[in-house]
Amino acid sequence: MVRKPQPPQILCVVGARPNFMKIAPIMRGLNHPQTGLSGKLVHTGQHYDAAMKTTFFEQLHIPQPDIDLEVGSGTHATQTADIMKRFEPVLDEQRPHAVLVVGDVNSTIACALVAVKKGIPVIHVEAGLRSGDRTMPEEINRVLTDQISELLFTTEKSAADNLLREGVDSDRIHFAGNVMIDTLRYNLAQAIPAMTTTSGLKKNGSRLDLSNGYGLLTLHRPANVDHPEVLQNLLSALVDISRDIPLIFPVHPRTRQRIIDAGLEPMIASSALYMTGPLGYLEMLGMMKDARLVLTDSGGIQEETTALGIPCVTLRENTERPITVEQGTNTIVGNDPRAIHACVADILSTGGKSGCIPELWDGQAAERIVETIALWSNGSL
Known part of the structure; x- marks a missing residue:
């Protein structure tokens, strides 16, 4: 044989x-x-x-x-x-x-x-x-x-x-x-709605209200989270922004520890910045799809928001994905609170960059x- x-x-x-x-x-x-x-x-x-x-x-x-x-x-x-x-x-x-x-x-x-x-x-x-x-x-x-x-x-x-x-x-x-976009398109119909993912989120006895929209935040880069002063300035700006639009913050375990070490939990607790544990892919996809804007220092999320047409505010000084800025919905602001505030204010008032889907x-x-x-x-x- x-x-x-x-x-x-x-x-x-x-x-x-x-x-x-x-x-x-x-x-x-x-x-x-x-x-x-x-x-x-x-x-x-x-x-x-x-x-x-x-x-x-x-x-x-x-x-x-x-x-x-x-x-x-x-x-x-x-x-x-x-x-x-x-x-x-x-x-x-x-x-x-x-x-x-x-x-x-x-x-x-x-x-x-x-x-x-x-x-x-x-x-x-x-x-x-x-x-x-x-x-x-x-x-x-x-x-x-x-x-x-x-x-x-x-x-x-x-x-x-x-x-x-x-x-x-x-x-x-x-x-x-982009194979990331293959996965996004393949799973988009199964994305779990933000209302489902956040149904248990409360602060001061009140449930999170998404009726007027929300922003999504991710933060994990060492340049942003490993230096207490930088982290405090960033979170202070984000707490201020949460007065205009609630922010949902799935927290990377390493970032959570840096927040604890810097003593910043009380500042977050008194704001409309809602911390959750890490989310599964379908939960995160649903959160991005339904958000009014996303604030992030993640490379992949810059691509996913461009594919979804959701305004993205990148909390870094540079990006290895320039097409998300040149053609997509991404804006680079660094970690300067004034630049973050200005970009978010523009998105909330005008809807932000519309962008287009890159080739292939x-x-x-x-x-x-x-x-x-x-x-x-x-x-x-």
């Missing part, structure tokens, strides 16, 4: 919450019977919360990881090193055709380094994004991963300019679109990625 040859195996890596949204449509595409490929999933455990992990995998219809490295948290050096040590035996056992990494977290660069040193090609999805700020650990991860990748899939055309400027061969660069943010990026990988794997590219 002649054994049927096994399809080329692509070992896909996730490590942190933003990776899940990016990998979901890729895994569906790789394991479609007509692609001639096979996808296996490795979860490094870089961000680990048992309840949230289960929620994300169930909501996004991601198969349970074939391999879980269970690395956990740590400093950048410790975490990166631990991932590398645990990932190497996986490659020796699996012997994949390629390793696919997404985004810019520590898992991305750690697994890419191990793969390339063992002669296994690396595929980087969301390549070429640059903020120009090398004090951001993510910027270092992006630059280094792109330099050692065989196939680089970009979300916007300016990313290719960045890669070419850094010496990446044009034959390795492929403009595919059409929900079919993963299909283009998988098609290109299939051509590359059989030597047709």
Whole structure:
């Protein structure tokens, strides 16, 4: 009996919450019977919360990881090193055709380094994004991963300019679109309404009233939360803004600890700034979809709000996603309270930037990625 040859195996890596949204449509595409490929999933455990992990995998219809490295948290050096040590035996056992990494977290660069040193090609999805700020650990991860990748899939055309400027061969660069938007479009009809998610929120005995709209806030970047004075100034401005429109604040565990350490809980408690725990994907999607505006320092949320047409106020000095400013609904204000106030006031009075949907943010990026990988794997590219 002649054994049927096994399809080329692509070992896909996730490590942190933003990776899940990016990998979901890729895994569906790789394991479609007509692609001639096979996808296996490795979860490094870089961000680990048992309840949230289960929620994300169930909501996004991601198969349970074939391999879980269970690395956990740590400093950048410790975490990166631990991932590398645990990932190497996986490659020796699996012997994949390629390793696919997404985004810019520590898992991305750690697994890419191990793969390339063992002669296994690396595929980087969301390549070429640059903020120009090398004090951001993510910027270092992006630059280094792109330099050692065989196939680089970009979300916007300016990313290719960045890669070419850094010496990446044009034959390795492929403009595919944005897999984050694939996931958003795929799940939009199932988004959980904000009224449902916030039904239990109360302050001083009164329930949160969303009848006149609300803003959504996320905050986790070290530049904003690791310095008590900066964090206090930011939260003071946001408390002021909450007098005009209630703000719902799903709090990252690290940010919550910084707020506690800085003694800022009483200031928040007396305001219309409502803190919640971290939200699942469908809950967060519903919160964004129904918001009058979103204030954030997250890169992915800048993209999602542009796709949804929701005004976004980015609490950073720069962005690696310039298309969200040039074409989308995003405005960069930094962490200056006056700039934040002015931008929010404009949105509340005029509705803010309308923006447009960038090219190839059409929900079919993963299909283009998988098609290109299939051509590359059989030597047709």
